[in-house]
Amino acid sequence: MSRQAPSQPAPRGRPRDPRTRAAILAAARALLERGGLTSVTIEAIAQKAEVSRPTIYRYWPNAPAVAMAAFLETTGAAEAAKSPRTPLAALRAQLHALADAFAAPAGRSVAAMVAAAQSETELAKAFRNEFIARNRDATRALLERCIADKAIAPPEDMELSLDLIFGPLFYRLLMGHAPITRGFVDQLLAAVIPARD
Amino acid sequence: MSRQAPSQPAPRGRPRDPRTRAAILAAARALLERGGLTSVTIEAIAQKAEVSRPTIYRYWPNAPAVAMAAFLETTGAAEAAKSPRTPLAALRAQLHALADAFAAPAGRSVAAMVAAAQSETELAKAFRNEFIARNRDATRALLERCIADKAIAPPEDMELSLDLIFGPLFYRLLMGHAPITRGFVDQLLAAVIPARD
DNA sequence: TTAACGTTACGATACGTAACGTAATATAAC
DNA sequence: GTTATATTACGTTACGTATCGTAACGTTAA
Structure with missing residues (x-):
């Protein structure tokens, strides 16, 4: 029996670690509240979240987008x-x-x-x-x-x-x-x- | 008869060319209206105003300061x-x-x-x-x-x-x-x- | 097999500053 | 008055740094 219209297309491969996303957003949020938007750089987020820079780019296209995501998540x-x-x-x-x-x-x-x-x-x-x-x-x-x-x-x-x-x-x-x-x-x-x- | 308290201490050396300042501000203003603040870079101002970058730094400390000066001048x-x-x-x-x-x-x-x-x-x-x-x-x-x-x-x-x-x-x-x-x-x-x- | 993630590396852009030469103007010396 | 000299403006070139965004490749988890 085959599913003809799967509502969830069955994710393949290694799933994303939810802690990765959470760590990025938490780091961005902390940076945002302290130093304002100019302090929210991909570099700084990566260090604070202990995540590599390319990984952040796999989630969001640029630093302000991460900041906005972090902001909307919490506020x-x-x-x-x-x-x-x-x-x-x-x-x-x-x-x-x-x-x-x-x-x-x-x-x-x-x-x-x-x-x-x-x-x-x-x-x-x-x-x-x-x-x-x-x-x-x-x-x-x-x-x-x-x-x-x-x-x-x-x-x-x-x-x-x-x-x-x-x-x-x-x-x-x-x-x-x-x-x-x-x-x-x-x-x-x-x-x-x-x-x- | 000697002036004892000269209101203008007589500027020495080569005077600033007023066109330099005007060109910088005009360029900054144009950039500001088109591309917003992120497009107002010292580099871009220098090219548009046909002025060297060091010269801009001799007038203002950074790009946002130039933008503010241009803004206040006109508005x-x-x-x-x-x-x-x-x-x-x-x-x-x-x-x-x-x-x-x-x-x-x-x-x-x-x-x-x-x-x-x-x-x-x-x-x-x-x-x-x-x-x-x-x-x-x-x-x-x-x-x-x-x-x-x-x-x-x-x-x-x-x-x-x-x-x-x-x-x-x-x-x-x-x-x-x-x-x-x-x-x-x-x-x-x-x-x-x-x-x- | 597929996708997540890390590591490393690269080129690009803009930054801010320094050094040096030249041009323009004042003041002082003659 | 003319000439020297100090002073400042500006250009050119160059340097080191920060951050960007991306690519390549290996490893790990499903």
């Missing part, structure tokens, strides 16, 4: 805390979490990925789809729950509201002209989300 | 159009000009400089002081004139208002998830600047 969209009862509180908790991440060393990684995305189209696409879009989706969902609950007045333009919330956060992260605090998030929300009228 | 703060009579119209014109710049090839330069600032402290400082701060100052001044004229209600936090205006613009520039149009600016203003009550 998902900020998840809404489950505990808050009201969607408004959940929204606030979600953005507080994002602000915390931006203020922490992880914020440097985010900034580095934004920077990397400016010069590499592929990275930009991945970053938009896997990070930007996910964060917007998560926040949009909570906003709509707030609207459904009549906790806030429905905004005229939902996408504009998202730009008004995320824009200033990224702006401060990248320009560094002012700190990113939970209080700042609260200010943003107060300004952007019209309280229930 | 100042958006100036308020003189024609509009009311400060509110001037504010709108100023931000329209910024949006136009962000949407044009010059926008790529701005994005490239933001990216560069993430990995080079010196550049970050220059960029904050010479570009970010200047734009904020210009807009803040117009906002205050609007307030003085009672054209708009005074915002609770002026700096927050500036973040709400500039943040989304940079956010769209850097993420590229939506276009930067004059209509977007108008939407921003409507949302952020409470109309006269």
Whole structure:
């Protein structure tokens, strides 16, 4: 009996050691948080991961791609805390979490990925789809729950509201002209989300 | 009669040829707009400007510094159009000009400089002081004139208002998830600047 | 047999600097 | 005023280094 449409084409030969991939990503992530994107070189990753350089190239085409993979692996969209009862509180908790991440060393990684995305189209696409879009989706969902609950007045333009919330956060992260605090998030929300009228 | 405190200590030796500096900056600017920051190498600048590499190093310490100098030379703060009579119209014109710049090839330069600032402290400082701060100052001044004229209600936090205006613009520039149009600016203003009550 | 991985090696690009010669300008000496 | 001299700008050439991306080949695990 022969399989006519195998969903998994049966991998042949020696399988990839999962520790290899993990070691590369872990090394890239560590380098990224410490020294920023410029310190994430194939050479440095290879040494830190105790893997040969050609092996890294067998997984990813260049250093920024490894950095992006490492970044996306560890940093998902900020998840809404489950505990808050009201969607408004959940929204606030979600953005507080994002602000915390931006203020922490992880914020440097985010900034580095934004920077990397400016010069590499592929990275930009991945970053938009896997990070930007996910964060917007998560926040949009909570906003709509707030609207459904009549906790806030429905905004005229939902996408504009998202730009008004995320824009200033990224702006401060990248320009560094002012700190990113939970209080700042609260200010943003107060300004952007019209309280229930 | 001897000058006791000469304001210009009389430069000695061969003066710098102004065309050298101009050629370097022009070349850097062209490279920056086309290929982004990674294409702005000392090597490429030297060839395009028809200047030797050591000469470039005599002016600036590294390639990103040249790029920043070229950027700041050509892209100042958006100036308020003189024609509009009311400060509110001037504010709108100023931000329209910024949006136009962000949407044009010059926008790529701005994005490239933001990216560069993430990995080079010196550049970050220059960029904050010479570009970010200047734009904020210009807009803040117009906002205050609007307030003085009672054209708009005074915002609770002026700096927050500036973040709400500039943040989304940079956010769209850097993420590229939506276009930067004059209509977007108008939407921003409507949302952020409470109309006269 | 097939593919993963290491080792070694190679050419290419860009870096930043040094050394040296020449050109252009100021100041001082005559 | 003309001439010497110091000083600086710029080009040319060269050097050593870092990192890149790839190729070749052997070894190991399925």
